[in-house]
Amino acid sequence: MRDFLPADVRRRQYVIGVIADVYERYGFEPLETPAVENLDTLLGKYGEEGNKLIFKILKRGEHEASGEADLALRYDLTVPLARVVAEHRAKLPRFFKRYQVQPVWRADRPARGRFREFYQCDVDAIGSRSMTVEAEQIAAASEVLARLGFADFTVRLNHRRLLTALLDRSGLPEAQHGLALTALDKLGKVKPDAVIADMAARGIDAATATALLGTFVDAVGETNTDTLRQLEGLALRADGVAALQELGAILALTDSTVAAGHVRLDPSLARGLSYYTGAIMEIGVPDLAGSLAGGGRYDDLIGMFLGEDVPACGISLGLERILVVMAERGMFPPAVARPPADVLVTVFDAGSLGDMLALAARLRRGSEGRALRVDVYPEPDRIGKQLKYAASRGIPFAALVGEAERSRGEVAVKDLTAGDQQVCSRDLAARFIIDRLRATRG
Amino acid sequence: MRDFLPADVRRRQYVIGVIADVYERYGFEPLETPAVENLDTLLGKYGEEGNKLIFKILKRGEHEASGEADLALRYDLTVPLARVVAEHRAKLPRFFKRYQVQPVWRADRPARGRFREFYQCDVDAIGSRSMTVEAEQIAAASEVLARLGFADFTVRLNHRRLLTALLDRSGLPEAQHGLALTALDKLGKVKPDAVIADMAARGIDAATATALLGTFVDAVGETNTDTLRQLEGLALRADGVAALQELGAILALTDSTVAAGHVRLDPSLARGLSYYTGAIMEIGVPDLAGSLAGGGRYDDLIGMFLGEDVPACGISLGLERILVVMAERGMFPPAVARPPADVLVTVFDAGSLGDMLALAARLRRGSEGRALRVDVYPEPDRIGKQLKYAASRGIPFAALVGEAERSRGEVAVKDLTAGDQQVCSRDLAARFIIDRLRATRG
Numbered sequence: 001m002r003d004f005l006p007a008d009v010r011r012r013q014y015v016i017g018v019i020a021d022v023y024e025r026y027g028f029e030p031l032e033t034p035a036v037e038n039l040d041t042l043l044g045k046y047g048e049e050g051n052k053l054i055f056k057i058l059k060r061g062e063h064e065a066s067g068e069a070d071l072a073l074r075y076d077l078t079v080p081l082a083r084v085v086a087e088h089r090a091k092l093p094r095f096f097k098r099y100q101v102q103p104v105w106r107a108d109r110p111a112r113g114r115f116r117e118f119y120q121c122d123v124d125a126i127g128s129r130s131m132t133v134e135a136e137q138i139a140a141a142s143e144v145l146a147r148l149g150f151a152d153f154t155v156r157l158n159h160r161r162l163l164t165a166l167l168d169r170s171g172l173p174e175a176q177h178g179l180a181l182t183a184l185d186k187l188g189k190v191k192p193d194a195v196i197a198d199m200a201a202r203g204i205d206a207a208t209a210t211a212l213l214g215t216f217v218d219a220v221g222e223t224n225t226d227t228l229r230q231l232e233g234l235a236l237r238a239d240g241v242a243a244l245q246e247l248g249a250i251l252a253l254t255d256s257t258v259a260a261g262h263v264r265l266d267p268s269l270a271r272g273l274s275y276y277t278g279a280i281m282e283i284g285v286p287d288l289a290g291s292l293a294g295g296g297r298y299d300d301l302i303g304m305f306l307g308e309d310v311p312a313c314g315i316s317l318g319l320e321r322i323l324v325v326m327a328e329r330g331m332f333p334p335a336v337a338r339p340p341a342d343v344l345v346t347v348f349d350a351g352s353l354g355d356m357l358a359l360a361a362r363l364r365r366g367s368e369g370r371a372l373r374v375d376v377y378p379e380p381d382r383i384g385k386q387l388k389y390a391a392s393r394g395i396p397f398a399a400l401v402g403e404a405e406r407s408r409g410e411v412a413v414k415d416l417t418a419g420d421q422q423v424c425s426r427d428l429a430a431r432f433i434i435d436r437l438r439a440t441r442g
Numbered sequence: 443m444r445d446f447l448p449a450d451v452r453r454r455q456y457v458i459g460v461i462a463d464v465y466e467r468y469g470f471e472p473l474e475t476p477a478v479e480n481l482d483t484l485l486g487k488y489g490e491e492g493n494k495l496i497f498k499i500l501k502r503g504e505h506e507a508s509g510e511a512d513l514a515l516r517y518d519l520t521v522p523l524a525r526v527v528a529e530h531r532a533k534l535p536r537f538f539k540r541y542q543v544q545p546v547w548r549a550d551r552p553a554r555g556r557f558r559e560f561y562q563c564d565v566d567a568i569g570s571r572s573m574t575v576e577a578e579q580i581a582a583a584s585e586v587l588a589r590l591g592f593a594d595f596t597v598r599l600n601h602r603r604l605l606t607a608l609l610d611r612s613g614l615p616e617a618q619h620g621l622a623l624t625a626l627d628k629l630g631k632v633k634p635d636a637v638i639a640d641m642a643a644r645g646i647d648a649a650t651a652t653a654l655l656g657t658f659v660d661a662v663g664e665t666n667t668d669t670l671r672q673l674e675g676l677a678l679r680a681d682g683v684a685a686l687q688e689l690g691a692i693l694a695l696t697d698s699t700v701a702a703g704h705v706r707l708d709p710s711l712a713r714g715l716s717y718y719t720g721a722i723m724e725i726g727v728p729d730l731a732g733s734l735a736g737g738g739r740y741d742d743l744i745g746m747f748l749g750e751d752v753p754a755c756g757i758s759l760g761l762e763r764i765l766v767v768m769a770e771r772g773m774f775p776p777a778v779a780r781p782p783a784d785v786l787v788t789v790f791d792a793g794s795l796g797d798m799l800a801l802a803a804r805l806r807r808g809s810e811g812r813a814l815r816v817d818v819y820p821e822p823d824r825i826g827k828q829l830k831y832a833a834s835r836g837i838p839f840a841a842l843v844g845e846a847e848r849s850r851g852e853v854a855v856k857d858l859t860a861g862d863q864q865v866c867s868r869d870l871a872a873r874f875i876i877d878r879l880r881a882t883r884g
Binding site: 001002003004005006008009010012013021024025026027028029030031032033034035036055056057058060066067068069071073084087088091092093094095097098103105107116117125128130131132133135136139252253255256257258340341344347353354355356357358360361364371372373374375376377378379389392393 | 443444445446447448450451452454455463466467468469470471472473474475476477478497498499500502508509510511513515526529530533534535536537539540545547549558559567570572573574575577578581694695697698699700782783786795796797798799800802803806813814815816817818819820821831834835
């Protein structure tokens with residue numbers, strides 16, 4: 001787990017700001033849930049491997065010595081959402097669209113862009129089975145990435161029921177579907193042979209595994225229309241055909257959005273989590289092995305808490321991976337690396353500290369509706385040392401009040417970039433700095 | 443622990459936004475640390491009662507069955523900061539001023555404005571012993587409260603070494619100072635007699651306790667100057683006298699800031715945490731028993747991690763209590779309760795869903811640099827039902843495209859507040875809505 005020093009936080013805040021802004025434009029509302037959930041709420045929702053990665057919290061008080069855990073750190077933002085919907089159903093609208101940007105915790109082995117504490121940025125829509133939900137979420141996530149400067153992302157799209165129909169058609173017993181999906185999820189990250197070997201290792205008949213992989217590889221055409229047509233030709237069972245129709249609808253709808261041209265039908269996309277029931281998607285870029293975002297429809301999960309059928313679909317953006325790729329590609333706008341203050345108020349002697357606090361207060365009020373960020377040097381060091389400190393921190397201006405300025409109620413404003421200095425009244429100093437800042441950075 | 447539904451999150455974001463804005467103006471930079479710290483980092487920093495309230499996390503993997511804990515949820519933001527400063531010293535400036543707005547966790551009994559997961563909003567300054575640090579932090583916290591609309595807050599100010607000198611003067615053995623401070627901390631919240639009884643229960647001689655309380659009550663004068671003078675007359679040991687000089691300096695400096703008139707010297711203020719070494723402060727309002735903020739100087743804590751003397755001082759704002767009082771007093775500006783979207787795009791039939799997504803995309807781009815927040819009704823329900831849905835959610839506008847509008851490339855924009863409707867081109871629709879929004883809400 002990592003500390004985020006100021007420069008890190010500013011980059012994170014920039015990306016989170018873009019994400020929240022785009023999601024708000026799509027009509028999603030913010031939700032926050034506690035870091036800690038009941039252990040029972042989380043267990044059994046993330047598959048066998050997920051269960052092992054949950055951080056468990058010791059019971060408090062007299063039970064502490066028992067070593068038992070009753071609470072846990074949340075593993076994702078989807079299961080907590082399902083719990084919230086079940087718990088607050090009456091207070092929520094018929095169609096509840098929420099976004100949520102919060103950390104989750106997994107006792108995983110760290111890797112590039114993978115950490116034990118990491119932020120997810122989720123959009124989910126509760127209450128509708130319409131494919132506009134999938135299309136809007138694909139559009140919203142695509143718009144986030146486009147706004148951040150990604151042009152080369154691909155949204156891989158598939159459907160859990162299509163996958164099941166394909167597995168079924170290959171003669172794989174239903175009891176082995178889960179194993180096959182876990183193995184298949186790695187196709188695209190590893191070679192087909194490795195996937196076949198993985199399936200074999202999980203006890204799947206080698207001939208079936210090979211045939212299965214063949215089907216997935218053969219089905220993919222040049223265009224989404226080609227792929228759809230190939231799959232339609234496979235004589236799938238009824239729910240597989242219905243899944244293909246849903247995929248066709250999502251593809252057609254996304255063509256009306258900013259995601260147009262970015263979506264690719266990929267029948268081998270599996271997604272690891274066990275709660276998906278319909279369309280699934282994953283967004284990636286060529287220079288990252290993992291995905292920047294993933295999601296899908298999970299119509300049964302909320303019902304597990306509520307005992308009532310509530311359709312749901314969501315996409316989760318992986319903040320950490322987005323940040324890793326943006327850093328590697330140098331995608332942050334220069335303004336994100338802002339200095340700690342616009343101006344440093346220097347201090348001539350201990351006796352003037354109070355007056356310097358008053359000057360700082362005046363400068364902070366700014367001018368014409370624009371405030372200034374003002375630091376005060378805390379100790380009466382040599383002025384040269386104080387100016388050097390300002391420069392070393394990238395603070396562009398310094399305010400100096402010597403004997404002469406004090407007696408006239410003035411202040412000398414030194415532009416540490418240009419090197420020149422302007423003496424003006426205290427009321428005009430903020431205006432002068434703001435004008436210069438506007439001229440150089442806007 | 444609580445879920446925050448959208449209306450809650452917007453109120454929280456509003457307050458956090460004001461806090462971050464003010465702290466940035468004072469030259470504080472953002473820092474974030476992980477929720478989870480090594481258990482050893484936290485143990486022994488919060489006094490005996492604090493230790494018991496730390497949430498502990500089970501060791502992972504093969505050691506899980508042992509029931510041992512090696513990690514813990516952070517208890518405050520100060521100890522993690524001390525660890526960060528020790529760990530990243532070389533990367534940090536000589537004077538490191540950071541703000542941090544993150545949740546902390548305590549296995550405490552919940553009460554009004556007290557929760558097991560709650561946010562702290564801390565400012566701390568590392569690296570200077572100057573009293574400008576205390577004065578600026580008192581000013582920054584005061585400016586936050588003033589900007590939020592609090593006019594009646596009081597900053598109680600005291601000094602740990604003054605307290606020690608007063609306890610010492612009363613003849614209390616040093617071994618009992620900690621007990622006396624814990625009891626004294628409740629003065630102001632409970633009656634003096636209850637504090638004396640509490641001290642007696644902790645094994646402090648009743649006569650000493652009574653004399654001690656007398657000193658504290660007698661010392662408080664009408665004005666801060668009176669109180670200072672009373673205390674100066676008590677013939678304290680040298681470090682008590684030095685503490686009084688520091689308090690005098692802080693009082694004089696805060697007179698040059700927005701905190702002027704809000705600061706009150708209170709020699710009985712103790713603060714529960716064990717790491718304070720100098721000035722301590724607590725900010726309160728008459729209608730809340732607890733405090734809205736608290737802090738102080740802790741010059742030894744970072745040294746515990748670093749083995750090197752690093753002065754430090756900080757103030758922590760309690761977000762939850764601020765929110766409780768603001769809700770009770772009705773202090774939130776109306777704009778904080780924003781609807782989930784500015785406009786709802788309605789859907790006439792399933793065949794027009796794609797076109798409606800395209801219309802939504804156009805409206806989201808907005809006009810003249812202002813974007814619109816746009817929701818799309820996901821299903822082709824009756825239009826009346828869709829308009830009712832928009833109204834029930836407080837969405838002020840609905841966009842309708844029937845046969846006639848579609849054939850002319852137009853859209854009907856219905857103002858659900860005024861009740862009228864305007865048919866215009868798709869390019870002008872955003873402009874029309876934005877003009878109306880500006881006219882009614884700015």
